[in-house]
Amino acid sequence: MEITILLENSKLKGSNLSIEHGISMYIEKNDYNLLFDTGGPEESAIKNAAQLGIDLSKIDAVVISHGHSDHTGGLMKFLEINNKALVYLKKEALTPHYSKRPEGMKYIGMDSEIAEKYSDRLNFIDETTEIVRGIFLVPQISKKFSVPSSNQVLFAKKDEKLIYDNFKHELFLIIENNKDLVIFSGCGHSGIKNIVNTAQNLFPNKKIEAVIGGFHLQAGSFDYALANGEEIEDIAKWLKSEVDGKIYTGHCTGERGMNLMKPVLKDKLEMIYTGIKITF
Structure with missing residues (x-):
């Protein structure tokens, strides 16, 4: 299995790839090609794929981890390029989502035109689903542990009212690799401990070879919505004891x-950067 980071907030010195706040990963497993999130609205992930020689028209499926624009911003462009791939997501990802900023509320949800123009490509997931052999989508995340405190600035619209986001629109991806598990998190709004714990409960006899993705220890680049030091240290200690292999993170984990x-x-x-490859 090989993973190419098409987009992350940062890049290595000397790289000429595009960056923006967001994440997108291209995953090759046997003969199956998967896109996990599509990056931000500047479509940097799509541009980077072309620059890296990755043919998006040959992608077999897209997985959307949750309905925020830094994970769905490239989806419309992708669907124009690729006419076959199904898009797997939770139905709640289509709900309008907002972020509270000093200047007021900002819309950070999916482009509403996607559901209007490409409804036939959207495949809603509400239970653990094996989309192909050894690749699982998990939409029900058990909340045994607390969720990130940095979620406090994130809202969803329900019945024309803004409410605190409960992240029912979030799912995560598990890929079996040589009988071990690789876990992919978009932002980990439901708590990376909860995501890993849910995977452990689903596959109690499997080792966790790696965890890859964001842990939402800060809300964007804003210093008013940061996880506190004790919270971060607790997460690190728990991951050290529960994850057998490596932890690759970036995006909303923050420097x-x-x-x-x-x-x-x-x-x-290990920190991930735009353009790097991870091989298992």
Whole structure:
């Protein structure tokens, strides 16, 4: 299995790839090609795919982790390029979503035209589903542990009223690799501990080879919605004890989150950058 980071907030020095706030991963497993999230509305992930020689028209499926624009922003362009891939997501991902900023509420939901123009391509998931052999989507995340405190600035619209987002629109991806598990998280709004714990409960006899994705330890680049140091250290200690292999993170984990987790996780923790490849 090979994973190419099509988009992350940062890139390596000297890279000429595009970056923006968002995440997107291209996953090749045997002869199956999967896109996990599509990056932000500047369509950087789509541009980077072309630059890296990745033919998006040959993608077999897209998985949308949740309904925020930094994960769905490239989806409309992708659907124009690719005329066959199904898009797997939760129906709640279509709900309008907002972020509370100092200047007021900002819409951060999916482009509403996607559901209007491409309803036949959307495949809603409400229970654990094996889309092909060894690739599972998990839409029901058990909340044994607390969720990230940085969720406090995130809202959804229900009955024309804004309410705190409960993240029922979030799912995660599990891929079996040599009988072990690789877990993919978009932002981990439901809590990365809860995501990993849910995977453990689904596959109690499997080792976790890797966790890849965002942990939402901060809301964008804003310093008013940060997880506190104790919260981050607790997450790092728990992941160290529960994950057998490596932890690859970035995007909404943030540089501060990385710096606070590194003393606990040490070489077990690696930051992802736009354009890098991870091979198992």
